[in-house]
Amino acid sequence: MNLPKKSKLDRAYEGGKALLSVIPFVGGSISEIFGAIVTPPIEKRRNEWMKMVVEELNSINNKDESRVAEILENEDFQSLLISSSIIAYKTYQSEKKNILKNGLFNSLRFKDRYDINQQFINFIDELSLSHLTILKFINDFQERIISVNSIQKLFYILTKGPIVNTISQIDNIEITAFRYMLKDLESKGLIMLSDHLLDLENQVYESSFLKLDENETIKLPFIRITQFGIDFINFIKK
Numbered sequence: 001m002n003l004p005k006k007s008k009l010d011r012a013y014e015g016g017k018a019l020l021s022v023i024p025f026v027g028g029s030i031s032e033i034f035g036a037i038v039t040p041p042i043e044k045r046r047n048e049w050m051k052m053v054v055e056e057l058n059s060i061n062n063k064d065e066s067r068v069a070e071i072l073e074n075e076d077f078q079s080l081l082i083s084s085s086i087i088a089y090k091t092y093q094s095e096k097k098n099i100l101k102n103g104l105f106n107s108l109r110f111k112d113r114y115d116i117n118q119q120f121i122n123f124i125d126e127l128s129l130s131h132l133t134i135l136k137f138i139n140d141f142q143e144r145i146i147s148v149n150s151i152q153k154l155f156y157i158l159t160k161g162p163i164v165n166t167i168s169q170i171d172n173i174e175i176t177a178f179r180y181m182l183k184d185l186e187s188k189g190l191i192m193l194s195d196h197l198l199d200l201e202n203q204v205y206e207s208s209f210l211k212l213d214e215n216e217t218i219k220l221p222f223i224r225i226t227q228f229g230i231d232f233i234n235f236i237k238k
Contacts (some may be wrong), residue, residue, distance in 0.1 A: 042089065049088035052101050053081070076114045080107050080121055087125040099132070099236045100124055106235050120235045123188060130173060131181050132236070134158065135190055139225045139233055148223065151179055182223075190229035194222050 061068045071077055084104045088097050103124055107117040127135075137158055138145065148154045155175050185191045225233075 041092070045089050045092065046085075048094075049085060049097055049100075052097060053104070056101060056105055071108065074108075076117070077104075077108065079114070080104055080117060083118065083121050087121070090125075093129065095129060096124065098238075102238055103236050106237075110235070116231075117235070120232050123190075123232060124236065127184070127188075128181075131185060134178075134181055135185055135225070135229060136233065138191055138223060139230065142225060145223060151175065151182070154223065185229075189226060190232055192222070192224045192226055 057068050057071070060071070081104060084100045088100055091097065100121070103117075103121055107121075110117060141157075145154060145157060148157065152175065155178050158178075159173075182191070182193060186193055
């Protein structure tokens with residue numbers, strides 16, 4: 001299986017460059033700048049991404065030749081491939097592209113839930129790698145952070161605590177941005193957390209409980225990954 005030929009995006013670029021080249025006086029210089037800045041990343045990112053997809057398809061083909069034809073004819077997969085490709089063209093981060101590839105091909109294991117799969121692909125675009133590191137941290141160390149009662153303590157554990165070497169460390173982030181990312185993850189339904197946990201100083205905690213089921217309660221403040229969040233992590237991991 002070989003890489004596909006030039007896309008509409010490439011042809012649009014070529015048309016744009018041709019148009020700029022005929023603009024009087026400054027057209028030539030604008031065209032050169034446009035070519036120097038735009039061409040390399042678009043073609044490089046496109047080729048890198050398509051190489052990753054083709055390699056994965058070849059791997060599947062080596063195990064089951066009939067499976068690849070089935071995948072390529074699947075309209076859900078076609079749509080997710082288009083969405084993933086647009087996102088891949090926008091990022092230079094190889095880790096993000098690997099996550100995209102994982103999600104794209106993991107979607108084949110989660111049939112009959114196209115809407116959720118598409119939403120998870122959108123999340124990969126909308127969430128930064130720092131978001132994803134925080135989410136994975138909450139999932140992996142939930143039992144150890146269940147009693148953390150302030151955002152300052154949670155931030156310290158993630159950035160400077162004893163378990164920091166076991167995860168991908170978050171660099172160049174301050175606590176206000178960390179607070180925003182937690183709220184962002186919560187707004188997408190990936191985690192649950194109490195309002196009090198987000199107070200940056202002078203926290204006052206109520207004596208209240210979050211009821212999860214008949215046998216389990218969590219005293220506020222709390223932080224917890226949702227089943228939706230767990231599903232998303234399973235969607236993006238290798």
